[in-house]
Amino acid sequence: MPYLEEEYDVVVVGAGHAGCEAALASARLGLNTIIFTVSMDSVAMMPCNPNVGGSSKGHLVRELDALGGEMGKNIDKTYIQSKMLNSSKGPAVHSLRAQADKKNYSAAMKETLENTDNLTLRQAEVSELILGEDGRSVVGVKTFSGAIYHAKAVILATGTYLKARCIYGDVVNHTGPNGLMAANHLSQSMSDVGIEIRRFKTGTPARLDKRSIDFTQMEEQKGDEHVVPFSFTNTEDDIKRDQISCWLCYTNEETHEIIRNNISRSPLFSGVIEGTGPRYCPSIEDKVMKFPDKDRHQLFIEPEGEFTNEMYMGGMSSSLPEDVQYAMIHTVPGLEHVAIVRNAYAIEYDCIDATNLKANLEFKDMDGLFSAGQINGSSGYEEAAAQGIMAGINAARKLQNKPPVILDRSQAYIGVLIDDLVTKETQEPYRMMTSRAEYRLLLRQDNADLRLTDIGHEIGLIDEARYEKFCEKRRQIDAEITRMNEISVGANKHVQEFLSKHGSSSLGTAATLAELIRRPELSYEALEELDTGRQEAYQTLLDVDTTDKITLDDEVVEQINIAIKYDGYISRQKQQVEHFQKMEKKQIPDDINYDDVANLRKEARQKLSNIRPTSLGQASRISGVSPADVSVLMIYLETKKQA
Numbered sequence: 001m002p003y004l005e006e007e008y009d010v011v012v013v014g015a016g017h018a019g020c021e022a023a024l025a026s027a028r029l030g031l032n033t034i035i036f037t038v039s040m041d042s043v044a045m046m047p048c049n050p051n052v053g054g055s056s057k058g059h060l061v062r063e064l065d066a067l068g069g070e071m072g073k074n075i076d077k078t079y080i081q082s083k084m085l086n087s088s089k090g091p092a093v094h095s096l097r098a099q100a101d102k103k104n105y106s107a108a109m110k111e112t113l114e115n116t117d118n119l120t121l122r123q124a125e126v127s128e129l130i131l132g133e134d135g136r137s138v139v140g141v142k143t144f145s146g147a148i149y150h151a152k153a154v155i156l157a158t159g160t161y162l163k164a165r166c167i168y169g170d171v172v173n174h175t176g177p178n179g180l181m182a183a184n185h186l187s188q189s190m191s192d193v194g195i196e197i198r199r200f201k202t203g204t205p206a207r208l209d210k211r212s213i214d215f216t217q218m219e220e221q222k223g224d225e226h227v228v229p230f231s232f233t234n235t236e237d238d239i240k241r242d243q244i245s246c247w248l249c250y251t252n253e254e255t256h257e258i259i260r261n262n263i264s265r266s267p268l269f270s271g272v273i274e275g276t277g278p279r280y281c282p283s284i285e286d287k288v289m290k291f292p293d294k295d296r297h298q299l300f301i302e303p304e305g306e307f308t309n310e311m312y313m314g315g316m317s318s319s320l321p322e323d324v325q326y327a328m329i330h331t332v333p334g335l336e337h338v339a340i341v342r343n344a345y346a347i348e349y350d351c352i353d354a355t356n357l358k359a360n361l362e363f364k365d366m367d368g369l370f371s372a373g374q375i376n377g378s379s380g381y382e383e384a385a386a387q388g389i390m391a392g393i394n395a396a397r398k399l400q401n402k403p404p405v406i407l408d409r410s411q412a413y414i415g416v417l418i419d420d421l422v423t424k425e426t427q428e429p430y431r432m433m434t435s436r437a438e439y440r441l442l443l444r445q446d447n448a449d450l451r452l453t454d455i456g457h458e459i460g461l462i463d464e465a466r467y468e469k470f471c472e473k474r475r476q477i478d479a480e481i482t483r484m485n486e487i488s489v490g491a492n493k494h495v496q497e498f499l500s501k502h503g504s505s506s507l508g509t510a511a512t513l514a515e516l517i518r519r520p521e522l523s524y525e526a527l528e529e530l531d532t533g534r535q536e537a538y539q540t541l542l543d544v545d546t547t548d549k550i551t552l553d554d555e556v557v558e559q560i561n562i563a564i565k566y567d568g569y570i571s572r573q574k575q576q577v578e579h580f581q582k583m584e585k586k587q588i589p590d591d592i593n594y595d596d597v598a599n600l601r602k603e604a605r606q607k608l609s610n611i612r613p614t615s616l617g618q619a620s621r622i623s624g625v626s627p628a629d630v631s632v633l634m635i636y637l638e639t640k641k642q643a
Contacts, residue, residue, distance in 0.1 A: 004147035008034045010395050011141050011151040013126045013186070015043045017381045018373025018388030019157035020109055021069050025392030026155075027119035028068070029460055031399060034120040034149060035113065036141075038161060038181050043121070044074070044109035046381065047160075047177030048204045049312050050102035050304055053230065055085055056434040057382040058095035059413040059445045064382075065231045066452035067414075068461025069389045070112060071382070072230035078104040080244045080306055081223040091562050092440040096228055099246065101305040127185035129154065129193055129369070137367035144185060153395040155370040157388060160202065162187050162350035162375065167267050168343055169321025177204070177347055187350045194365065196353050200429050201275030202379055203283055203317040203346040206325060209339035210309040213301065217334035218247040221300070232449045233466060247301040247334075251284070251316075254331040256295075259288045262324045267346065273319065275348040278379050278429040283346070284316045284328070299332065310341050319346035351375045354421040355611050360394040360404035361387060361418065364612065370395050376421055379429035386414045387421075393459055405459060408584055410439050410577040412452060423611060423621050438580070441566060441573050446558055450474060476552060477559045479541055480524075484514040484564060489530050498529055517564045524560045583617035588637065590614075597636045604629035 012023040015037035023035040037043055052075040053061055065072030079098035086093045113121050128142040130150075140150040164182040166173045176182045191197055223243035227236050266285050267273045277283070282290070287297050300314035318325060322343055329335055354376040356364055361376075363369045372391035373384035394404045407415035416437045421430060437443050443451070453470045456462040462470075489495050491507040499506055504521050513531060516522050528534055538550040563570070590612070594605045603624045613619040616637075620630045 004145075005150070006034075006147075007150040008032050008120075009152050009399055010034075010392075011126075011149055011154045012036065012157060012392075013141065013154065014157035014159055014161070014373070014375075015113070015121070016157060016159040016373060016384060017044060017071065018159070018375075018384035018391070019155070020044050020113060021064065021071065021385045021388030022155045022157055022370075022372055022392035022395070023113065023119055024070050024116060025068070025389050025461060026396045027116050029393070029396040029400070030118060031396045032118050034122055034151075036122055036124050036126050036143070038123070038125050038176065038183055040110070040121075040123050041106075042176075042178075042180050043113065044106045045178065046100065046102050046105060048202070049302065049314055050100045050105065051097060051302070052079075052100055052105075052381060053095060053097040054382075055093070055095045055097075056413060056432045056437070057380060058085070058097055058230075059434075059443065059448065060382040060386045060417065060432060061230050062096070062232070062445045062448035063412045063414050063452055064386055064389055065233075066449045067389060067393075067456040068459065069385065070109065071385045073233065074105060074109050074112070075100055076229050076231050076234050076239045077108050079239075080303060081246060082227045082243065083224050084228055090441075091444050091446060091566070093434050094445055095434070096230060096445060098230065099244070099302055101307075103305055103308075125181070125183055125185065127183075128189040129186075131193060132367075135193075136365060138369040151368075152399050153368045153370065155372060155388075155391050155395055156190075156375055157371075157373045157384070157391070158183060158186065159374045159384070160347055160349040164347055164349045166345045166347050167273055168319050168325070168345045169265055169267065170272075171322070172272070173345075190352075195363070196356060197350050198353055198377070199275040199348060200351050200374075200377060201273055201277045201346050201348045202281070202429060203277065203319060204344060205284075205313040205316040205318060206329060206340050206344040207304065207342040208301065208311045208313055208329075208335070209341050210303070210311050212337055212339040213247075213311065214334040214336070215247055218249045218301065221246040221248055232453075232470070244303050244306065246303070249299050249301060249332055249334050250296040251288075251299065251328075251332060252296055255328050256288045258324065258328045258331065259285050259320070262320060263289060265321050265324065267319050273346055273348060276428045277346070278431055280431045280433070281317070281379065281429075284318050285320060301334075313344075316344065317346075318344040320344070349374070351377050353377070353425075355423065355425055357422045358404075359406045359418060359422055359614065359618075360398075361391040361422075362394065362398070362404075368398070374429075377426045377430055378417070378421060379431050383417055383430065383432050386417055390414065390418065393461075397459075405455065407452075407455075408581075409437070410442065410580055412448075413437055413443055416443075419618070419621070423613070423618055425611075425623055439573050439577055441569055442577065444562070446555070446562065450477075450559070473553070473556055476541060476556050477563070480537075480552070480556075480560050481514075481563055483537060484517060484524070484560070485512055487513045487531065487533070489513065489516070495530060502526060514564050514567075517561065518567070524557055524564070580617065583620065584615050586616040586634065586637065588613055588615060588619065588633075597633060599632045600629055601626070608633075 009031040010026045010033040012035040027033040081099040124143040127144040130140040161176040161183040164176045302312045304310040370391040372387035607624045
């Protein structure tokens with residue numbers, strides 16, 4: 001029987017947030033790439049809350065942008081509200097979050113894919129992996145229709161579609177999110193080639209009709225007046241627009257009583273749901289049952305777009321029966337008469353054990369097969385996109401005979417994310433959090449470009465014009481930090497009056513401007529009065545000759561302030577990174593037989609044999625491998641080296 005047959009360099013299976021970034025990276029690096037989606041309506045879809053960023057997730061998006069990814073640019077085009085979270089705390093935990101127009105976000109990303117050279121977008125269900133003659137390499141895929149697509153590398157980015165089923169109460173729909181078609185055939189093919197499949201679940205809350213909400217009983221949540229772009233290619237003026245409010249309300253004891261009385265009907269508690277859910281994003285029934293001391297839980301009512309009345313009900317994901325959902329929602333002040341547009345539901349799906357992947361996101365035992373996103377056991381659009389770009393980069397580099405790009409835990413939150421997934425045997429959907437990063441002060445969202453743009457440029461995803469602009473920014477920052485450390489002011493009357501005016505203690509002796517900036521009540525901007533040579537320095541720095549007042553960009557000033565104020569803490573963290581990198585550089589041979597390593601505990605031997613870490617640093621992060629085991633392994637490797 002005749003069938004369609006085509007050839008590509010890279011095949012990407014799935015056009016969610018991971019698939020989009022993977023395909024764009026691969027195509028932009030010159031590889032002939034095709035991306036498959038079960039529906040053109042699901043490209044970059046946001047089946048849960050239409051927002052990008054949030055605590056630690058904002059870091060991922062800005063890092064992705066610094067490497068040359070698309071998510072940051074896309075949310076800047078389509079946001080309807082923007083906020084910098086944790087702004088009252090230190091810069092290490094500042095995180096950007098933006099509410100997106102759901103349809104516009106998807107449409108804008110689809111338009112980008114459609115207009116990218118070397119990239120083909122196709123609607124079809126991939127049902128089978130095609131292996132090479134050795135049985136240990138992937139050479140293409142087959143679709144449900146029988147079409148064959150030969151490829152040198154395949155990236156799985158299937159999200160929550162593999163054998164998906166949506167559940168609420170006794171209702172079980174064998175569909176993907178938002179009622180879209182599930183991918184029911186690829187899982188079997190993956191199992192047939194030896195890939196271990198597990199079952200995870202996530203959920204989403206009900207959507208409400210804005211017209212039926214009484215907002216007078218809720219607290220309005222406005223966006224920031226000062227809008228910070230996600231993409232380093234944009235300025236505030238480029239993207240500033242009118243923002244749409246979100247709203248805060250709360251559950252109450254009546255809500256909780258309805259849930260408790262109907263908990264036996266919850267598929268989460270009755271056993272209908274088999275998959276493991278995300279501990280850090282629990283359903284409302286989980287919250288009520290596990291935290292009985294709480295008399296209320298926060299709910300956020302957030303718009304799904306500029307031209308729709310659908311409102312997202314953040315904080316109330318559920319799989320309770322339809323009648324219970326209606327009853328409990330109607331107990332919330334402001335929602336007594338609300339109309340429900342879409343029910344809440346849980347979704348179960350197949351995914352893999354990510355410890356079967358290398359750090360470049362290629363399967364250890366299947367050459368040319370990469371995996372990214374929720375199929376790897378993560379949750380969240382941002383986590384998916386971050387994995388996607390790295391999988392796309394590394395698939396392209398493999399075909400170009402270049403070494404893989406692997407970001408470590410000291411370089412990026414992306415490095416923390418991927419290292420955790422491939423090393424730590426995640427037993428639940430993985431969510432990025434700032435607490436997972438050991439070097440938070442170095443890995444801030446504000447300096448993502450300073451950390452990663454060089455790498456993005458070396459890879460080939462940052463063009464020359466953008467790179468030159470970045471280098472100029474870095475030069476200005478470095479020059480002004482140096483100058484602040486070199487200029488001293490004395491304890492004269494003018495200086496003392498200035499300090500008194502700003503609520504700062506007087507000087508007993510001369511001090512550098514950098515020393516003054518380190519005082520909490522002072523800043524680089526505030527010291528302009530004492531920095532009499534600033535305008536002249538700017539003229540030299542920017543190579544201009546003008547009598548007009550010159551100012552540096554806000555983002556340059558921000559970096560000067562942070563670098564100087566936190567210099568001591570940053571230096572200490574850099575010392576910690578040096579120790580970390582020493583352990584990462586102690587490589588473990590691929591062919592090591594852990595049975596030959598005497599004095600290793602049985603559990604450690606099993607874990608090491610299974611995960612096969614590439615370095616002593618990675619070995620030390622494996623659950624079940626103790627510091628003593630690492631020491632034994634280190635001695636063994638040193639002995640082997642000397643032999």
